[in-house]
Amino acid sequence: MxxxxxxxxxxxxxxxxxxxxxxxxxxxxxxxxxxxxxxxxxxxxxxxxxxxxxxxxxxxxxxxxxxSKEELVISLLKRALEASLHDLEQVVMKPISARARMEQIVGLSCKGKKKEHGQLFFALITGTNLRKEVIEKQLSWGDYLKKVVTLISKVLEDGKSSGEINPAIPTELLQFTLMAFLSRPGMETPFEQQPEEYAKQVLEILFKGIGNPDQILNRN
Amino acid sequence: MxxxxxxxxxxxxxxxxxxxxxxxxxxxxxxxxxxxxxxxxxxxxxxxxxxxxxxxxxxxxxxxxxxSKEELVISLLKRALEASLHDLEQVVMKPISARARMEQIVGLSCKGKKKEHGQLFFALITGTNLRKEVIEKQLSWGDYLKKVVTLISKVLEDGKSSGEINPAIPTELLQFTLMAFLSRPGMETPFEQQPEEYAKQVLEILFKGIGNPDQILNRN
Amino acid sequence: MxxxxxxxxxxxxxxxxxxxxxxxxxxxxxxxxxxxxxxxxxxxxxxxxxxxxxxxxxxxxxxxxxxSKEELVISLLKRALEASLHDLEQVVMKPISARARMEQIVGLSCKGKKKEHGQLFFALITGTNLRKEVIEKQLSWGDYLKKVVTLISKVLEDGKSSGEINPAIPTELLQFTLMAFLSRPGMETPFEQQPEEYAKQVLEILFKGIGNPDQILNRN
Amino acid sequence: MxxxxxxxxxxxxxxxxxxxxxxxxxxxxxxxxxxxxxxxxxxxxxxxxxxxxxxxxxxxxxxxxxxSKEELVISLLKRALEASLHDLEQVVMKPISARARMEQIVGLSCKGKKKEHGQLFFALITGTNLRKEVIEKQLSWGDYLKKVVTLISKVLEDGKSSGEINPAIPTELLQFTLMAFLSRPGMETPFEQQPEEYAKQVLEILFKGIGNPDQILNRN
DNA sequence: AATGAATGAGGTTTCATTCAT
DNA sequence: GATGAATGAAACCTCATTCAT
Known part of the structure; x- marks a missing residue:
């Protein structure tokens, strides 16, 4: 009201x-x-x-x-979602390589916590214990997700265009893969205290894979 | 009681x-x-x-x-955690390649939902809204995580030994990487209806990475 | 039933x-x-x-x-009341001096506790926390009291007849005076461990009073 | 709270x-x-x-x-206990004879009932059916009793000093004797409607005893 | 505008009591 | 005859929400 x-x-x-x-x-x-x-x-x-x-x-x-109590919380979360969306947009628009942007996106999900906008993305909602119904209807969680996905897709497509990312992989799968690293499964990430270092490592894996390079070379 | x-x-x-x-x-x-x-x-x-x-x-x-109400829920979750641990163990012990086992582990997290043992792993706890205190003290969430990590580590080490997985990557990072795919960030996975297909794709990415093979070859 | x-x-x-x-x-x-x-x-x-x-x-x-639960307790208490009435009657009928009988009556209220019939008289009801209504209707507490008073009155009248007790004191007052010593005000009696000794002391006071004998003599 | x-x-x-x-x-x-x-x-x-x-x-x-319900009742009882302690103290400090004070103390236990401070002393607690544990811990029943005994002792000692009370009787026994008249054994006192008259009679008995004066005189 | 006070609706828990086996 | 299991009724307590001042 x-x-x-x-x-x-x-x-x-x-x-x-x-x-x-x-x-x-x-x-x-x-x-x-x-x-x-x-x-x-x-x-x-x-x-x-x-x-x-x-x-x-x-x-x-x-x-x-x-x-109401609900409105208070919803209002708080809406602001946080908007802020995180804003941050994400800022990164996506940066005139740097796709991989560099991806690295910063992963880094975003580690910073902040309670300080800045309250963690980032999904983790925020996870801990609130709000009814799913409310999350969807009041927070338009679906819309939020769509926007996030759209922004991320842009980076991924950019990566494909620039030759950084394997164009054979469907973007939909790439989206999910990247987003898997943006939420936390209730456990601490390694390098908890150095988000940048952590993001760098994740990206390294993401790009090169965990497969043994020798076997990969042999395969070709 | x-x-x-x-x-x-x-x-x-x-x-x-x-x-x-x-x-x-x-x-x-x-x-x-x-x-x-x-x-x-x-x-x-x-x-x-x-x-x-x-x-x-x-x-x-x-x-x-x-x-009590709490005991009812705790009891339910304990059973589910034990079941999921059991399933995970079964897979880990299979006499097949590390990658094949990893594929099945990822697949596990998609099946079940409410049907079998109630989703798997982390997603289960995420939606309950139980007090963190209770989750830790009554469910020994920390212990559970440790066991999961231990089991997963075995597969990863096996992979390194067999030459499937790049031994230069710290196991701790590998653990987290794999586990990132075991929880869901509140969004549906692609191929929601075909867990096996989804798992296969994820593993492909995980092993080969998303980088453009051409550039990788060039880099060497 | x-x-x-x-x-x-x-x-x-x-x-x-x-x-x-x-x-x-x-x-x-x-x-x-x-x-x-x-x-x-x-x-x-x-x-x-x-x-x-x-x-x-x-x-x-x-x-x-x-x-019912109530019937169980009522039944128990009824038995105890009857038993205490029986004990009291036994003492009252003894062919000994009124004072000696009074001493034994006072002694009765100290013995027993949980052992024999569960304390005696009033103390028994005091600790039960039964509704007054129940105590009156089901236990006929009023009738019980009347019977106790009647028995005690007999001893007191005997005392007056035999010249032991001052006949100028109304029996009604004597009754209450003696009965005051038969319940406990939530505090331990002195000589808790030696009921006989305690009873003897009480009777001594009851008969001679606590006034200073010198002054009493002077007064006459 | x-x-x-x-x-x-x-x-x-x-x-x-x-x-x-x-x-x-x-x-x-x-x-x-x-x-x-x-x-x-x-x-x-x-x-x-x-x-x-x-x-x-x-x-x-x-x-x-x-x-809580308990706090409500405890609070009520505490007030009543304090009030009764206050009343008792007022009487004890009066510059009148020990016997006169004792008479007023006995009178106190009859007045009040629900009107003033809720009966007096022990009778108050007796009917509440509170757990003994609560009575002791929350109400400090033990402390209360001690204070009552201390105040009463003062009067009794005064009586001994002034020659009113037989100094040969141990104070501890005197305490208990007096306090026996301050609680009610679940029965109405005689002279229920005239506490002063009742108190006077009790004191008369208490001081002179119920023994036949003729015999007492003879005994000397 | 700000608040202290009041409340209604709802939740968990306990137990005496009944009933089918 | 003895019992395990089932229950209904009631009690205490909490808290988001409203209202008069």
Missing amino acids: TDSSDTPKSSGIGSLSLKERQRQERLELILQATETALLEKGYHEMSLDEIAAQVGIAKATIYLHFS | TDSSDTPKSSGIGSLSLKERQRQERLELILQATETALLEKGYHEMSLDEIAAQVGIAKATIYLHFS | TDSSDTPKSSGIGSLSLKERQRQERLELILQATETALLEKGYHEMSLDEIAAQVGIAKATIYLHFS | TDSSDTPKSSGIGSLSLKERQRQERLELILQATETALLEKGYHEMSLDEIAAQVGIAKATIYLHFS
């Missing part, structure tokens, strides 16, 4: 009124507290009482910004 | 008494209903009222088999 | 049939377990599961002897 | 804010309803549904004042 996009009531004075700025700050605090709680405990274990206490406001005040 | 491993009183007649068989059947029904509800709605959204109604028994009856 | 006074079905053989004797033994075990649990935990905290387990029978078997 | 000792935010206006006063009033209503139910039915038979209905509020509202 009430949304973060509410326009301030009086834009006459300079820019935003003091009240309005405070309001925005509070909204930000609520979202941050929610993010922390959500990643730590998941949707159901997290209570609005807790968040209000964390921010230092009354529980009812949350309802001035969001019409 | 009461567990599925309770041995029947074995009155010596034939096999299991009628009562005992009925008991086992109902326990199985409860577990199935729970699995369905768990995968569909997650731990919190699922209620015992619902499960009891589904099975056609009174809610209190569930407590004859499990001492 | 079913009561302990059930007559055996076939009294034809000698005395009681084997079955019947076993039945009586089991009933006794149930009552004992109930007494223990009742004194330890009170009516509500005590469960039939617990008692059945203690005796080593199925919970449903208890219902072959008593038609 | 929230306790009756929470200080109002004291907004500086006059005394307590309207909200705060209403809050206190309802808390008082809850406690009264609880007291009634507790004395009437005991801890287990009494339900929060019932109390809420009695007060005319929702069940959940009770949890705004007390974090």
